[in-house]
Amino acid sequence: LAAGPEIDAGAVVADLRELDALTGGPAGARRVCWGEDWRLARDWLGEKLGEIGLTPERDEAGNVWAYLEGEREPALALGSHLDSVPSGGWLDGCLGVAAALGVLRAWAGTGRRPPRTLALLDCADEEGARFGRSLFGSSALAGSLDPGALASLTDGEGRAIGEVLAGNGVALERALDAGRRLERIGGYLELHIEQGPVLESEGLPCAAVAGCAGVEREILAFSGQAAHAGTTPMDRRRDAGLAAAETALAVERVAVDGGGVGTTGLVELDPGIVTAVPGAARLSIDLRHADPEALARVHGGIHATAHAAAERRRCSLAIEPLWRIAPIRFDPGLVALAVAATAAAGGRAEPLISGALHDAAELARALPVAMIFSSSSRGLSHAKEEDTPEPDLIAAIEAFGELASAAAATDL
């Protein structure tokens, strides 16, 4: 790995605890995007950048940038997001921003210029907690955001997204202009918690990430006939709830067979009372796979099973798309550097595929990217109980520092 100043991982953890004291605490993080505590977190970041002589800049999508001039360009971007879900964890997102700050601080402390310009990036609204649209800032950078499709969104209190963003200095219709920032960037690295149980179960502190699984997310809506639970013979029923039950079990079976993951997280029965055969049932499916053909096979297999269950029970089936994204592969060269850095820190020999999405997945549309994951205690995330054992956190931050040094020294 290329030589560079060592990141002070202890200082990064101290920063994270400071930010948690300011915008989180025992009830969990309060940094929901476009709100007061999120702005407070960004003010805190601005002060930290000021301490090393850097001035944050805002782009048209509300992302924050800070540049440490290096010997050459394009620059290497490092970051993640400061925003959180309500009552979120103390590491999700801000770990990557604090680690990026740690890398810039290490170079600033040397008095030398890094081999290439380093850019800290704090993406706006990764979580989508308020308006239901995640990856806002990174998709604006990557050009995959459709501002027109978002314009009708409102928050839980009925406030329009355009109005709320304008209050934060962002004009929704000009958000894509932020993409010009990428002209100066040659690659992107992100440190994040795993948000799953794999590393903990393997007893490993960290791993490189080779990409993000593709996702198919839908509602399957079965319609049969509501009927009296006592007076309707079994062979006369059109039980939409049982068609949904069969489908939920098929989601598991087909996903396992296909080597992916599949989840039914939501089931709604109508009328939904003890004494009535359900006349309608809605269930969600969330399917993920790293391989696009395998994802399509799983998706098709579940549709076939759902249609068969509907037909057998004389129900109709309507499919309502919620969201989909194709699998995303990170840059093989940067991933190889991440594997070397994490392995040297006692991490996993093979990279993981992320089941969750990250800003890196959007930026991978436009740039070479790679990620590192730290372990997650009990796999918990999006919860105030979210944690990573401190030794794992230190190992992951140090591996990220090594990766940044190595990547800055390569051709991007």
Next chain:
Amino acid sequence: LAAGPEIDAGAVVADLRELDALTGGPAGARRVCWGEDWRLARDWLGEKLGEIGLTPERDEAGNVWAYLEGEREPALALGSHLDSVPSGGWLDGCLGVAAALGVLRAWAGTGRRPPRTLALLDCADEEGARFGRSLFGSSALAGSLDPGALASLTDGEGRAIGEVLAGNGVALERALDAGRRLERIGGYLELHIEQGPVLESEGLPCAAVAGCAGVEREILAFSGQAAHAGTTPMDRRRDAGLAAAETALAVERVAVDGGGVGTTGLVELDPGIVTAVPGAARLSIDLRHADPEALARVHGGIHATAHAAAERRRCSLAIEPLWRIAPIRFDPGLVALAVAATAAAGGRAEPLISGALHDAAELARALPVAMIFSSSSRGLSHAKEEDTPEPDLIAAIEAFGELASAAAATDL
């Protein structure tokens, strides 16, 4: 069958339409017990009784009685209930009261005394629509009501049952005193709609009813571990929702194998969002069977399957009883008379078992009882669409009149 005056079935149907115009209509019946429209229906009944020289009496549970003196006693009671569910049907309950009125009116028109005293009975709060406790009046008569256990019930607006009943002249703590009324009664007959699809599917207008199925009603609560839908490998999950799905399918399979009915009408997942593996799931089971041993076998079989599903998925299972009642057999002698009367009217050769409960089921604890069902269009009930084709209604009412004549002439 014994000779008696012929019931004027057309007049009974006309009464029902009059009551519907007064307390129902296109939006459905509004005769929820203890409310204004229910009291209006009872005033209407009082006027009808007055036209044939009878005066209604109220017992301590709020049931209405009217006696037409006969040659001997004990009396034969005829009835059902005037109360309805909100937006209910035009026949559920009031058909039986109107038919009882029709029998009394037929005798009153002859100027002769019937061979034994005939008692019209309008039971209070059969539906339990306001406080969730059905069969109130009939269980008070039968002595199976526990007023102390009801005292804490409140309605949807938070009003206590005791206060609402007092406003209707009923002292909850003295409701069981109504049971003394049965000392004078030797048997009970009830006409009701089937509320199911069997008679319609067989093309038959009516049938005798030999008893009510027993019911086991519970919530099965599975607890596993909520987890991220994208980052949690399939073999690490403790998916409570899938344990519930397996159990819902077992309810169907085991009920069919055991010759009964079984329903899962309610399923609740927690957290219940698209992107989370359910950490907890509650589902209802409602099992019904005419035979107590078979009901116990079905119940036990479903418990065994639920426990196995919980264990296989590393979930815990808690069982919360909701309600249960043993199967109830009506009086063989009266049922035989009902079979003869319905068969003569073109009805079913074999009696049905009722999957729903009726006032007759409570009164069967204390008296010989029998019932007749009319067909139900599309099996619908507890809905404004509830109906019975008029020829079937006429046939069922005439069969009920014949049954009342025959039963009044037997030793009770």
